[in-house]
Amino acid sequence: xxxxxxxxxxxxxxxxxxxxxxxxxxxxxxxxxxxxxxxxxxxxxxxxxxxxxxxxxxxxxxxxxxxxxxxxxxxxxxxxxxxxxxxxxxxxxxxxxxxxxxxxxxxxxx
Numbered sequence: 001x002x003x004x005x006x007x008x009x010x011x012x013x014x015x016x017x018x019x020x021x022x023x024x025x026x027x028x029x030x031x032x033x034x035x036x037x038x039x040x041x042x043x044x045x046x047x048x049x050x051x052x053x054x055x056x057x058x059x060x061x062x063x064x065x066x067x068x069x070x071x072x073x074x075x076x077x078x079x080x081x082x083x084x085x086x087x088x089x090x091x092x093x094x095x096x097x098x099x100x101x102x103x104x105x106x107x108x109x110x
Contacts, residue, residue: 009078013071020067027060058106065099 031053038049072092076085
């Protein structure tokens with residue numbers, strides 16, 4: 001029974017990491033396409049459009065960080081050692097700080 005639970009938690013954690021990665025990739029692709037379109041068709045508004053592209057990419061990065069943090073938190077359920085908990089805690093802390101400052105930057109621009 002416990003092996004099934006560990007497998008389920010591992011699968012959920014892995015799935016959340018995949019979702020976070022897909023959101024990151026999607027945000028990068030959309031931003032890149034918008035950037036290339038701006039460079040080709042709207043060079044006169046380059047600075048204004050760069051800011052909007054940066055904000056959009058930032059919002060995707062914040063969202064993906066939330067999925068990565070959720071994955072790390074779920075992983076702690078099956079992490080049996082203090083060392084493993086410490087490493088995951090440090091990862092969550094770094095990702096939380098990144099998410100916080102990205103969110104603050106996005107709020108300033110709206």
